[in-house]
Amino acid sequence: MSKDDRDFIAEVLPAFISEALEQVAGIEQLLLQLEDAPDDRELLDALFRCAHTVKGSAGIFGLNDVVGFTHHVEGLLDLLREGKIKFKPELSTLLLECNDQIRLLVNAAGDGGSAAPADAGANQQLVERMHAASQHADATPAPAAAAPADTDTATATATATATATATATATASQRWHVSVRFGAETFRNGMDPLSIINYLGGMGRIVALACDTDAVPPLEAIDPETCHLGLEFGLDTTAPREQIEAAFSFVREDILLQLIEPGAGAAAFVALIDSLPDSPRLGDILVAVGAISREQLNHGLALQAGTAAVQGSAPPLGEILQHDAGLSPLVVTAALTKQAQQQRARDGGGAPAGDDPRFIRVQADRLDLVINLLGELVIAGAGAALLARQTRQGTLIEANAQIGRLIEEIRNGTLQLRMVPIGETFTRFRRVVRDTAAELGKDVAFEIVGGETELDKSVVERIADPLMHLVRNALDHGLEPAAERLAGGKPGQGKLTLAACHESGSIVIRILDDGRGINRERVLARAWERGLVESGVTPPDEDILKLIFEAGFSTAEKVTNLSGRGVGMDVVRRNIEALRGTVTVYSDPGEGSRIEIRLPLTLAIIDGFLVGVGASKFIFPLESVVEVIESRSSVSTPDAQGRSVVELRGRVLPVLNMRTLYGLETAEPERISVVVIKAGSHSYGVMVDVLLGQHQTVIKPLGRMFRSLRGMSGSSILGSGEVALILDVNSLGEFAAGKQPAPAKSRDATNAGPKTLIRS
Secondary structure (H helix, E strand, O other): OOHHHHHHHHHHHHHHHHHHHHHHHHHHHHHHHHHHOOOOHHHHHHHHHHHHHHHHHHHHOOOHHHHHHHHHHHHHHHHHHOOOOOOOHHHHHHHHHHHHHHHHHHHHHHOOOOOOHHHHHHHHHHHHHHHHHHOOOOOOOOHHHHOOOOOOOOOHHHHHHHHHHHHHHOOOOEEEEEEEEEOOOOOOOOOOHHHHHHHHHOOEEEEEEEEEOOOOOOHHHOOOOOOOOEEEEEEEEOOOHHHHHHOOHHHHHHEEEEEEOOOOOHHHHHHHHHOOOOOOOHHHHHHHOOOOOHHHHHHHHHHHHHHHHHHOOOOOHHHHHHHHOOOOHHHHHHHHHHHHHHHHHHOOOOOOOOOOOOOOOOOHHHHHHHHHHHHHHHHHHHHHHHHHHHHOOHHHHHHHHHHHHHHHHHHHHHHHHOEEEOHHHHOOHHHHHHHHHHHHOOOEEEEEEOOOOEEEHHHHHHHHHHHHHHHHHHHHHHOOOHHHHHHOOOOOOEEEEEEEEEEOOEEEEEEEEOOOOOOHHHHHHHHHHHOOOOOOOOOOHHHHHHHHHOOOOOOOOOOOOOOOOOOOHHHHHHHHHHOOOEEEEEEEOOOEEEEEEEEEOOOOEEEEEEEEEOOEEEEEEHHHEEEEEEOOOOEOOOOOOOEEEEEEOOEEEEEEEHHHHOOOOOOOOOOOEEEEEEEOOEEEEEEEOEEEEEEEEEOEOOOHHHOOOOOEEEEEEOOOOOEEEEEOHHHHHHHHOOOOOOOOOOOOHHHOOOEEEEEO
16 A cells, blocks of 8 residues: 555544444444334344445445454344344344444554454454354354345455355346446545445446546646546446445435446436536437447447538437437437536526535534634624723614624524534433343333433533433432332333433433432431431431432442442532532432433523622523512521522512622612522522623633632623623522521511512
8 A cells, every 4th residue: 555545544534433433323222222123124224234334434444354343243134134033132232242343443443553452352252153143044154144245355254255145146247327426525525436436346347437527627727626526337246226325325425326227218317317417518418327338429429420521411419329329219308408407507597406405524623613712702792892882872882783693693503503412412321221231130111301402512422421320320229120129019120211301591301210219218327427417417308318429428238340339429410510510319219219410501602691799790691580679678687698588479589698698898789689590490589789681601610719619600701801700500599598587577568578670
């Protein structure tokens, strides 16, 4: 391999690795679905296609280890498709282990080398187990021979096996017509069309290969990185359509591919002509679709020119080709129609339809850079708006308001780019639940609810590990063995549910099980033993449940591979709080448990409600603000920590005094407002001096010396250059819910209740 070839492969290999790992993840999910529906033909076909795609793409890059091993997996899957072996739990386990091995081989290729010796040994063991599994097939061939009859030149082992298969099962080769137009971005996406053609050559014999050069611009205008390649050729092969199409699977979204089956009539060529891109001349259109050869076209043109020289005029080229080359009149008519459409487009009478919308891959760091620049744009826009208001020039204020609206639309659209369905993360746990339940000897049904709920990708990535621990903990501690469940009057099969939904501008994730619940007495006894709670003191139930998140806390009687060391739940809480989220536990003894995680939708930019207390500025997340009331006489005297209460529409509302809580040494104004905040299922109020309205808030992390401040989750820079602190409404809500003084009794009945200023 030349240095240029090695450089090329190194450049495009990451794209293959990414695609292959997606296919591997798809194989895992399909196998888990098949466990519930083992006879589902569509799932079996999809499973085979995924494996074949990995194998075919790896063959293009010469990844022999991946091709050779996947070929054996593909053979076993083919036996499943043909019904020669049955899909059983032990076979599912074997295929999942094989899929894990494919993932290791793909990752090893991405690291720049082939599999390690240990991987080679694992390969051989798994291959032997697949051979053993294939012995239960109704037919006698070995599992490798059950693979499709395509030849993989990338590996000697796969070649020998596929050749043996072709010899045993091949029928006479048939000629397919292949028409492919590669997209302009093919080269930039790291793909080599010739490698794909060479791979197709391994399936049979390529004949009458012709290159369509009409789309190639003049030499002085050509861009060497832009692909203008179009190919027409015949393929003599015994392979079915699925295998031929699979050779193009890695570039399927960048090409226009048409396959005409052996023995297809004129209608197939008519459809191919209709799908062609612009081609200026009738003869070129006919050659492009393979209806005639270039030699036949040249001969027809020569006849046309000779007739014109002798008779002064000549019949149309299409008529000559019908008589000389045996071309179908339907094909000629379709080509003439196509030519007329293209002429109208050039004359301004219409344009060819554009490309269908396509997905594009964007590197995460590039998107993060755009988000960061957007944050700076929001801050700069706020500063410009402030300066405009100071000038008191109406036209300037209006212009800045329009810019602000546009910035907000750009912000919303850009943040949507990072939103992904959380179901993609949830589905990873199917395998975790399956394997962990098998290890524990438990029968567990796993259910996903609300998988379409969208969340910022950065949040999704960071919540995966905490969820993993909570799921495993529910399987180990929450759900009982089948015998214990049956003795308690429950079904033998336990149920574990992962659910997600949007609620009050946040996303709520719930892990629910129908197990034994949390033994509060055992938790409290362990807390007394470890000194977390004063001996003999019994806190409220919700406080007892919070103890499981203390560092090193565990109620397990013995240490296992899954639990018992008291490491994990405290990390779960810290990781969730680092995302400005909260985690709460609910449990009913004998009925089950529910762990509820509440997270912000994004970590970058939010809509905020700006308030002032003295010279300090604070921001509440706008979605948590319920209403604003004017109240002074009805607020009770605060305690030393700034907590008081107010009566609001017949109920007692906890209230926090920001001035007292944070020690702000400023005089209280005569008029104050209470911002009513909703945090989860509870509400509380916060006393503020000034209401400054809605504010687009770019979230900045707090400095190290400010991280210990109670109730703060971040900071933001205002348009004036001032720094405003973003309040953590959940932690403030917990603080406000502490022991409260009694409400004040007003002597003036007319002022006894608060006055509502703003309601959301």
